Amino acid sequence: MKKIIVFAVLFASIGSFGTLSAYAMTPTLSMSSTSGDSVQINVVGDANSGVMFYYNIGSSSGMQVTTLGTTNSSGTFTTTISGAAYGVNSGSSVYVLVNSQQSAMQTWPYNSSSLGTPSLSQTNVPVGLGQTVTVTSQGNTTGVYAGLSPNSTIALLQINGTQISITGRQIGSTNATICYVGTASNCANLAINVQSANVQSLSFSQNNVTLTTGQNTTINLYGGSGYYVASNSNSSVATPSINGSVLTIYGAANGSTNVNVCSSSGGCGIIYVTVNTSGTNQSISFGSTNPTISIGQSMSVPIYGGYNYYYISSNSNSGVAQANLSGSTLSLYGSSAGSTSIAICASSGTCSTLYVTVSGTTGGTTSNMTLLAEITAMQSQLAQILVSIQTMAAKLTQLAASAGGSTSGGGTTQIKYKFTLFLAVGSSGNEVTELQKRLISEGYFSGSTTGYYGTATEAAVKKYQSAHGVTAAGYVGPSTRVILNGE
Numbered sequence: 001m002k003k004i005i006v007f008a009v010l011f012a013s014i015g016s017f018g019t020l021s022a023y024a025m026t027p028t029l030s031m032s033s034t035s036g037d038s039v040q041i042n043v044v045g046d047a048n049s050g051v052m053f054y055y056n057i058g059s060s061s062g063m064q065v066t067t068l069g070t071t072n073s074s075g076t077f078t079t080t081i082s083g084a085a086y087g088v089n090s091g092s093s094v095y096v097l098v099n100s101q102q103s104a105m106q107t108w109p110y111n112s113s114s115l116g117t118p119s120l121s122q123t124n125v126p127v128g129l130g131q132t133v134t135v136t137s138q139g140n141t142t143g144v145y146a147g148l149s150p151n152s153t154i155a156l157l158q159i160n161g162t163q164i165s166i167t168g169r170q171i172g173s174t175n176a177t178i179c180y181v182g183t184a185s186n187c188a189n190l191a192i193n194v195q196s197a198n199v200q201s202l203s204f205s206q207n208n209v210t211l212t213t214g215q216n217t218t219i220n221l222y223g224g225s226g227y228y229v230a231s232n233s234n235s236s237v238a239t240p241s242i243n244g245s246v247l248t249i250y251g252a253a254n255g256s257t258n259v260n261v262c263s264s265s266g267g268c269g270i271i272y273v274t275v276n277t278s279g280t281n282q283s284i285s286f287g288s289t290n291p292t293i294s295i296g297q298s299m300s301v302p303i304y305g306g307y308n309y310y311y312i313s314s315n316s317n318s319g320v321a322q323a324n325l326s327g328s329t330l331s332l333y334g335s336s337a338g339s340t341s342i343a344i345c346a347s348s349g350t351c352s353t354l355y356v357t358v359s360g361t362t363g364g365t366t367s368n369m370t371l372l373a374e375i376t377a378m379q380s381q382l383a384q385i386l387v388s389i390q391t392m393a394a395k396l397t398q399l400a401a402s403a404g405g406s407t408s409g410g411g412t413t414q415i416k417y418k419f420t421l422f423l424a425v426g427s428s429g430n431e432v433t434e435l436q437k438r439l440i441s442e443g444y445f446s447g448s449t450t451g452y453y454g455t456a457t458e459a460a461v462k463k464y465q466s467a468h469g470v471t472a473a474g475y476v477g478p479s480t481r482v483i484l485n486g487e
Contacts, residue, residue, distance in 0.1 A: 045098030128198030224263025
């Protein structure tokens with residue numbers, strides 16, 4: 001009898017969601033380059049609704065968000081912004097929210113004249129007969145393509161995002177050119193030499209390194225011999241040196257760099273380095289402590305402390321107050337009476353929580369604004385119900401799997417990595433590395449654990465989502481994290 005009641009509630013919840021979702025349409029987003037790094041943004045969605053823009057600045061901390069404006073009475077909105085002003089990564093994924101509805105992911109345009117030529121982890125590539133090696137296009141997340149393909153009888157070349165795979169098919173030499181997508185002249189030369197013996201691959205004790213200015217860190221090198229630093233994308237940030245099979249990296253200045261290490265046998269690999277300014281890891285504070293606002297009221301709260309840039313880690317009750325972040329200013333909007341806690345983090349790793357109360361008074365707002373706030377709150381609650389349904393479905397799948405499968409050695413439960421961030425194409429860092437490890441271990445991903453979320457990782461995530469009964473969106477959101485974390 002209890003099972004019947006549970007499923008009746010679920011179907012009732014789904015039915016309610018389907019009925020009320022008619023209040024809002026799915027917005028569309030289109031973009032085009034104008035001049036310099038300026039991009040025109042065109043949005044079509046619900047009329048007289050705020051347009052929230054989500055974008056990636058190339059960090060591992062998830063996407064940033066800012067409010068661009070409001071759609072007109074016809075539901076359209078157009079504006080032009082500078083990618084550099086917001087720090088938007090060229091070629092990264094972006095989307096908009098209009099009336100709590102998300103558009104499809106789109107790729108941020110770029111000005112090809114500013115790209116230069118691709119910087120490759122190797123330009124002279126030895127590869128064994130039947131062996132596959134990978135070369136990486138560094139310094140830009142824009143995808144690449146083969147302007148000139150190699151002799152296919154000697155080597156097979158395949159490209160996925162910024163990853164270039166080369167397979168030796170016949171002993172000999174051939175050449176290729178690697179160009180940025182959307183350009184015909186931004187190309188780099190790639191020389192390929194197929195030999196009888198396999199090239200020994202190179203690996204490191206750690207691929208992603210974070211240190212402070214003035215600090216040294218050491219990394220052990222494995223595979224091959226005769227190691228050397230082939231390139232350093234930003235020598236002013238970090239200084240690498242090699243002694244035998246140990247790489248030492250010194251943090252010189254705030255920023256990030258990619259250190260490409262090779263062996264005399266031909267294998268190469270990239271180490272991603274981030275240097276933070278010493279003493280900048282101080283705690284975060286707010287210009288207003290425990291603010292109280294009315295329904296329909298907006299408020300701006302300055303943020304202090306931390307380092308580099310901020311992001312919203314969580315909002316315990318988004319139906320009570322909406323939170324948007326632009327630079328070091330947090331914008332709040334009271335949607336319904338209640339309280340919520342909003343966690344703000346800095347890229348340096350420090351976090352702090354702002355406790356927000358929304359009073360039941362409207363503060364002079366019109367009845368239409370109150371109705372809109374109530375609809376927004378109901379949509380948020382319905383979204384939470386949908387997430388709960390997906391969570392229960394994931395748990396049922398796990399229970400079914402555990403009932404018919406085997407347990408880990410000695411009946412103990414393996415402790416898995418805890419996923420907490422929004423991940424999409426353009427994301428990078430340790431969370432992406434752990435995601436790739438999980439996808440490899442479960443047979444959804446056959447690539448390398450690069451720590452970069454490219455199109456290959458996106459395709460693997462879609463397979464994982466489809467296999468677990470959630471929408472194959474290709475990015476890691478709340479419902480996918482529930483399944484990954486086994487909650």
